[in-house]
Amino acid sequence: MQPRNMSMSGVVDLAAVKAAQEAKAKAEQARAQAARQGGPAAVSPADLVIDVDEAGFERDVLQRSTEVPVVLDFWAEWCQPCKQLSPVLERLAVEYNGRFVLAKIDVDANQLLMQQFGIQGIPAVFAVVAGQALPLFQGAAPEQQIRATLDQLVQVAEQRFGLTGLTVDPDARPGGGEAAAARAAGPYDGPLSAAAQALDAGDLGGAIQAYKNVLAEDPGNAEAKLGLAQAELLQRVRDLDPQRVRREAAEKPDDVQAQIAAADLDLVGGHVEDAFGRLIETVGRTRGEDRDAARVRLLELFEVVGGDDPRVTAARRALARALF
DSSP, X not given: OOOEEOOOOOSOOOHHHHHHHHHHXXXXXXXXXXXXXXXXXXXXXXXXXXXXXXXTHIIIIIIGGGTSOEEEEEEOXXXXXXXXXXXXXXXXXXXXXXXXXXXEEEXXXXXXXXXXXXXXXXXXXXXXXXXXXXXXXXXXXXXXXXXXXXXXXXXXXXXXXXOOOOOBOTTSOTTHHHHHHHHTOOTTHHHHHHHHHHHHTTOHHHHHHHHHHHHXXXXXXXXXXXXXXXXXXXXXXXXXXXXXXXXXXXXXXXXXXXXXXXXXXXXXXXXXXXXXXXXXXXXXXXXXXXXXXXXXXXXXXXXXXXXXXXXHHHHHHHHHHHHO
C-alpha cells in the first residue's frame, strides 16, 4: 500500500517525501500537549462519520489526516451499490473505535474532488493519511475484503506515520473531535501555519524566516526543521535552469557544485534515490572541502526527506561506506 500525494498546495510536490516524519512529529506534539492537559479529550462515535465538501476538504480531511486516517467514501444518491456499501463503512467506522474517520463525499455536489482523485466510477473508496491519498477499492466490496483493507490501512498509519487513532467516549457530545484539536493546539501552531502559508504563496524568504523564528525559541521543533529544509531547497532551485544544470552535471562529473545543484533538482522532482546516489558518489571520489560540501548537502537533503524514511537509512549506510 503505497501513498499517492494529494496535497493541494500547488507549489512543488515534496509532501510525499516528508509526510511520514512530519505526521509523526505532529502526532507526538498533539499527544504531549494532551498529556499536559490531563490526557486526550475523547470524541463521540458520531464524530467518526462526517460529511465533507470541497470547501471543508482542507480542514476536515487533509488537516485531520495528520492525527487519524481518513477514509473517503465517494457516493451519490442515485448509486445503488453506494447504498449497499455506505452503511457497512459507517458501521465499521464505529466498530474500529477511532482507528479511522469516515468522510462521505457526494460526487454530484463535489465534482472537483471527484476529478482530483481521478474517479471513473462509484462507489470509490480512498484513504488520506498525513496528506497522502491511498486508493483502497472501487465498488461494493465484500465486508471481509473491506475489513482486511482497513486492517492494512490502520497498520500502515501506525507503523509508518505514527498515527494511533482517536479516543472515543460513547457519552461524549458530537463535535468533541474539533474541540480536542483546538485544546491540543501547540504554542507554535500559529507561526507554523503562517510559515506554511508563506511557502504555499511562494514567499520563500518569509517562510524561511518564520521557520527560523520558531527554531530560535524551540530548536527541537521537528515541523519547523522540516519546513525550513523544504523552503531552503525551493529557494536554491527557484532560479536554476534545469537543462543547463543537468548538462553541466553530465559533462563535469568532478564538478562538486554542479553535482550538488543537480541533486537538488533530483529531489524536487521526486527522484530521491538519484539525489542521494549522486552525492554519495561525489563524496566517494572527492577529498577535502569538496567532499565536505557534498556531505553537508546530502545531510540537508536527509532533513527534507525525514530521518525515518528507509531511503535515508540506506543512504546513511552508503555514506558511511563512502567516507570510511
